[in-house]
Amino acid sequence: MIAAPDTSPPPAQERVDLRKFAWLSIVAAILTITLKTGAWVMTDSVGLLSDAAESTVNLVAAVVALIALTVAARPATERFLYGRAKAEYFSAAVEGLMIFVAAAVILVTAVERFLNPRPLENLGMGLVIVVLASLINGGVAVVLLRAGKEHNSITLRADGKHLMTDVVTSAGVLLGVALVALTGWERLDALVAFAVGVNIIVTGIGLLGESVSGLLDKALPDEDHDIITEVLRRRTDGTVTFHGLQTREAGQQKYMNVHVLVPDDWTVKRGHDYIEGLEDELRECLPDLTVLTHLEPISDPASYEDIPEQHVPIHGDDHDPTRPPGNPLA
Structure with a gap:
């Protein structure tokens, strides 16, 4: 007896639990708050004090990140058919807003x-403690940035960028306090704190911008577009071609839709x-990619009337998207 072919869909790619990185950030924030508060x-x-205040923001941001990653990891439901991946963008937005709060306190x-x-007083011991706290933050920041890039998580990237900013902030504070000890000019301490406040405002603006871009369905990065268009070009000949490519991302998930024009x-x-x-080949190149296709007859003029106004060029600037490459319409 011949067994029926297996027509079941391929198993979904297993998602990596990113919450462990949020817990790492929480532990680091608690340690650095304790150390920096003691130094102050x-x-x-x-x-x-400004450095300790920013570490307090790190703790709040890490807790928000943990909540966002927990929500984003939940599977799709009848109410949330595409899942909740965009919860990560809210985490980045909250972190950006918290940075502004810390900056205001620092500036005042x-x-x-x-x-x-x-x-x-006691500058020597205070500086040693801050150096130790900075080493902790720097190590955790590197881990978060690498994990954020590997798993395409804006939450981890935002947290990592914030921690790295904290390291730069601490370096500035250390320099300022050391100069106070050398010069005796006490107001320099306040000037350094003010500079710290301005610096983290810049970081906050960047995080908010990245969060808003994600919520507004920003297109995939250029390097992803290059991979997608290369696959489509390889599959383009006189009988099959593509147009109307659009992309977007939601947290770790990437989406694309494209019109596929085939012989009548x-x-x-x-x-x-x-x-x-085609979808299998695209997913091999970009494992987190969800592909939506629209099949059209290549010689029907109506197939060229529904090209989206904004789309990613596939065949180069010199190609007319209303004509199939190598097989122009009469």
Whole structure:
């Protein structure tokens, strides 16, 4: 007896649980808050206070990231047919807003200390503690940035960028406090704190911009477009071609839709088999890609009347998208 062919769909790619990275960020934030707060209490440096305030924001952001990653990992349901991957963009937005709050506190404190300078104490031990905290943040930032790039997670990238900004901030604070110890000019501590506030505002603007772009269905990166168009060009000949390519991303998931133009005499099954092979090849190149296709007869003028106004060029600037390459319409 001949067994029936297996027509079941291929298993979905297993998702990596990214919450472990959020927990790593939470632990690092708690450690650095403790260390930096201790350094501030020892020295009474407003620069170190600003550094501790930013680490507090790190903790809040890490908790929000954990919640967002938990929500984004939930499977699709009847109500959320495409899943909840965009929850990650809300995490980045909240982190950006929290940075603005921290910056406001830092700037106000810096101005007050500039107007009313105070002598700093125990600078040596305070600086050692901040260096230790910075090493922790730097190590965790590298881990988060690598994981964010590997798994296309805006939440991890945002958290990693924030921690790396914290490292740069701490370096500036260390330099400022060291100069105060060398020069005796106490107002320099306040100026460094003010510069820290301005620096993290810039970071916050960048995070908000990336979050908004994701929520507004930003197209895939150019390197992904290059991969997709290369596959489509390889499959283009005088009988089959493509146009109307559009892409977007939602968290870790990538989406594309494209019109597939095939000979008029192809059967539905032949067109379906061709598209299945095309989708498999695209997913081999971009594993997180969801492919939506629209099959059209290549010689029907109506096939060229529904090309989206904004689309990704497939065949180059010199190609007329209203004509199939190598097989122009009469």
